[in-house]
Amino acid sequence: MRLRVRIVLVALVLIVGLAVARLVVELRADDLGPDAPFAPTAQQIERGAYLARAGNCAACHSARGAPPYSGGRGIETPFGTVYASNLTPDAETGIGRWSAGHFWRALHEGRSRDGHLLYPAFPYTNYTLVTREDSDAIFAYLRTLPAVAAPIRPHALRFPYDNQWALAAWRVLFFDRDTFAAEPKQSAEWNRGAYLVRGLGHCSACHGERNVFGATDEPLALSGGIIPMADWYAPSLASPEEAGVAGWTVNDVVALLGTGSTPHASTTGPMAEVVARSLQHLSEPDLRAIAIYLQSIPQAPARQRISSSGADPAMLERGGVIYRKHCADCHGDDGKGTPGSWPALAGNRAANMDSVANPIRLVLSGGYPPSTAGNPRPYGMPPFAQTLNDAEVAAVLTYVRASWGNTAAPVRSFDVARHRQGRVNY
Amino acid sequence: MRSAVALVLALALGSSAIAAESSDGMAKRVAACTTCHGKEGRATSDGYFPRIAGKPAGYLYNQLLNFREGRRSYAPMTYLIDHMSDAYLLEIARHFASLELTYPPPQTLGASSALLERGRKLVTAGDGAREIPACVQCHGKAMTGMQPAIPGLLGLPRDYLNGQLGAWKTQQRHAAAPDCMATIAGRLNAADVEAISAWLSSQPVPVPSAAVPMTTAKLPLPCGSAPQ
Numbered sequence: 001m002r003l004r005v006r007i008v009l010v011a012l013v014l015i016v017g018l019a020v021a022r023l024v025v026e027l028r029a030d031d032l033g034p035d036a037p038f039a040p041t042a043q044q045i046e047r048g049a050y051l052a053r054a055g056n057c058a059a060c061h062s063a064r065g066a067p068p069y070s071g072g073r074g075i076e077t078p079f080g081t082v083y084a085s086n087l088t089p090d091a092e093t094g095i096g097r098w099s100a101g102h103f104w105r106a107l108h109e110g111r112s113r114d115g116h117l118l119y120p121a122f123p124y125t126n127y128t129l130v131t132r133e134d135s136d137a138i139f140a141y142l143r144t145l146p147a148v149a150a151p152i153r154p155h156a157l158r159f160p161y162d163n164q165w166a167l168a169a170w171r172v173l174f175f176d177r178d179t180f181a182a183e184p185k186q187s188a189e190w191n192r193g194a195y196l197v198r199g200l201g202h203c204s205a206c207h208g209e210r211n212v213f214g215a216t217d218e219p220l221a222l223s224g225g226i227i228p229m230a231d232w233y234a235p236s237l238a239s240p241e242e243a244g245v246a247g248w249t250v251n252d253v254v255a256l257l258g259t260g261s262t263p264h265a266s267t268t269g270p271m272a273e274v275v276a277r278s279l280q281h282l283s284e285p286d287l288r289a290i291a292i293y294l295q296s297i298p299q300a301p302a303r304q305r306i307s308s309s310g311a312d313p314a315m316l317e318r319g320g321v322i323y324r325k326h327c328a329d330c331h332g333d334d335g336k337g338t339p340g341s342w343p344a345l346a347g348n349r350a351a352n353m354d355s356v357a358n359p360i361r362l363v364l365s366g367g368y369p370p371s372t373a374g375n376p377r378p379y380g381m382p383p384f385a386q387t388l389n390d391a392e393v394a395a396v397l398t399y400v401r402a403s404w405g406n407t408a409a410p411v412r413s414f415d416v417a418r419h420r421q422g423r424v425n426y
Numbered sequence: 427m428r429s430a431v432a433l434v435l436a437l438a439l440g441s442s443a444i445a446a447e448s449s450d451g452m453a454k455r456v457a458a459c460t461t462c463h464g465k466e467g468r469a470t471s472d473g474y475f476p477r478i479a480g481k482p483a484g485y486l487y488n489q490l491l492n493f494r495e496g497r498r499s500y501a502p503m504t505y506l507i508d509h510m511s512d513a514y515l516l517e518i519a520r521h522f523a524s525l526e527l528t529y530p531p532p533q534t535l536g537a538s539s540a541l542l543e544r545g546r547k548l549v550t551a552g553d554g555a556r557e558i559p560a561c562v563q564c565h566g567k568a569m570t571g572m573q574p575a576i577p578g579l580l581g582l583p584r585d586y587l588n589g590q591l592g593a594w595k596t597q598q599r600h601a602a603a604p605d606c607m608a609t610i611a612g613r614l615n616a617a618d619v620e621a622i623s624a625w626l627s628s629q630p631v632p633v634p635s636a637a638v639p640m641t642t643a644k645l646p647l648p649c650g651s652a653p654q
Contacts, residue, residue: 273508
């Protein structure tokens with residue numbers, strides 16, 4: 001008996017010891033050796049500017065109204081706020097003293113110049129796939145920016161997440177450095193798309209499902225998820241009822257990503273930002289490559305829908321009255337919209353999704369797709385947060401989701417109340 | 427400064443860059459704005475939402491840039507214009523500026539005559555001892571504003587006037603540097619602001635209500651958003 005206890009104790013000590021040893025390994029950074037000389041060419045710098053757009057680095061690394069890339073934007077996570085760093089070449093507060101090797105290690109391994117671990121609010125879980133060549137080009141470009149001395153904002157994270165040991169444990173469980181391996185059976189175009197979607201484009205940072213530790217469940221999966229804190233649902237790219245594009249023409253996918261809207265879909269909220277700041281600046285061949293890759297994602301079979309037959313008739317009637325008063329001018333009495341300006345709601349995926357987060361956000365906050373070269377003067381939707389109360393928003397959406405052939409589940413005022421708390425500036 | 431240069435450039439180049447569209451077509455594109463700013467941007471006399479119709483185009487454009495760049499903040503509005511190009515914002519500004527609509531009767535009734543008199547004096551004559559210039563020197567004799575970038579002061583809700591002068595005092599609102607309004611608001615005390623807002627919001631808007639051309643006289647303070 002006593003022997004058994006002892007064996008169990010020894011085993012426990014061994015396991016804990018191994019775990020600690022693993023964490024210590026995780027915390028230790030390899031020595032990078034002396035800096036290799038770095039003399040970027042003009043071509044490399046130009047390419048770096050393009051790749052930085054593809055990675056949408058400026059979106060996180062610039063605060064509103066501050067110089068581009070000077071950092072300071074807070075990324076809210078369920079564990080607290082992480083402030084994006086200054087990527088201008090300022091020696092004290094930016095990356096002025098970094099080598100190209102340090103920079104690549106940050107993207108590839110999620111470590112800062114001094115070797116400390118970085119929080120995955122910086123999506124290095126995707127950027128780990130970026131090639132050394134592309135990393136060097138981005139670095140070369142960032143070095144050409146005017147240096148901005150910007151005070152470093154300390155992260156505001158709760159215990160124990162503010163601790164490198166906790167981060168090391170997270171990484172042991174959820175992060176492996178990786179390199180992009182081309183799939184020889186697929187075309188060069190497909191592989192280019194895969195590299196952009198999984199790596200620089202970090203689509204899974206939003207479109208992946210997250211577990212309670214804030215990690216995407218299957219790394220790089222695109223099966224849809226609520227974006228933590230932002231309170232938007234990034235729909236599944238593997239479902240024809242959500243954001244899957246397998247059944248679309250390549251041209252329509254290119255138009256959606258490059259201009260922000262097509263006759264049957266438009267981008268809004270966080271996706272409008274992705275189009276505005278990143279995708280609209282990509283070349284036509286790169287957008288086509290992304291489209292071809294997205295179309296190859298295996299699509300889940302259509303699910304049995306919860307039907308709208310459960311909606312309360314009184315609620316539907318009230319919803320109809322609100323719809324004709326506030327919505328029909330744009331979306332039409334018949335839900336067919338106004339071609340060329342306002343989207344149809346009949347058969348509209350965004351309106352009929354199982355997750356009610358986005359339709360509620362749209363009615364509360366309104367929205368405009370981005371101005372882009374292909375759609376420079378977009379039409380918009382007004383916010384109704386001040387005009388309609390929770391029960392009214394629920395009623396009008398329930399009406400929309402049960403009319404003109406739509407058969408999606410009712411929306412409850414409880415859901416509306418919950419989403420009213422969401423941040424308006426996404 | 428940057429935005430002032432951008433404005434001059436944009437006003438010069440803008441018209442050729444964008445194909446003209448009927449005002450009706452534009453009205454549909456900005457229908458999302460008029461839920462708050464009132465039918466056709468005319469605003470209602472109650473509440474906080476400012477009128478935007480008929481204000482100088484350069485002023486409106488500067489404000490849209492200010493919201494987008496964080497120099498002014500009202501999150502529900504910034505959200506709508508966050509991903510609009512400068513060219514589109516300018517076109518929207520011009521659309522609202524071009525609307526000539528009548529104003530509602532003045533909103534503030536029954537303020538005490540002492541309060542009103544204090545407000546009237548500050549607006550029309552300023553207070554030399556405290557280095558407060560008369561508001562009319564920049565906002566125009568009839569307070570209908572000066573082209574292209576100084577707005578009129580009449581027809582605005584009292585709460586809105588209090589809010590804006592307060593926002594400049596507490597550095598929540600900024601204009602292009604040098605921010606003359608921040609300097610002026612900083613010299614006003616709470617009682618001054620109250621008196622000014624009460625008097626301005628009790629004045630009828632004159633006809634015509636359009637902004638007058640920019641004065642050739644030197645402004646009492648330099649303003650980054652209205653360079654001379």
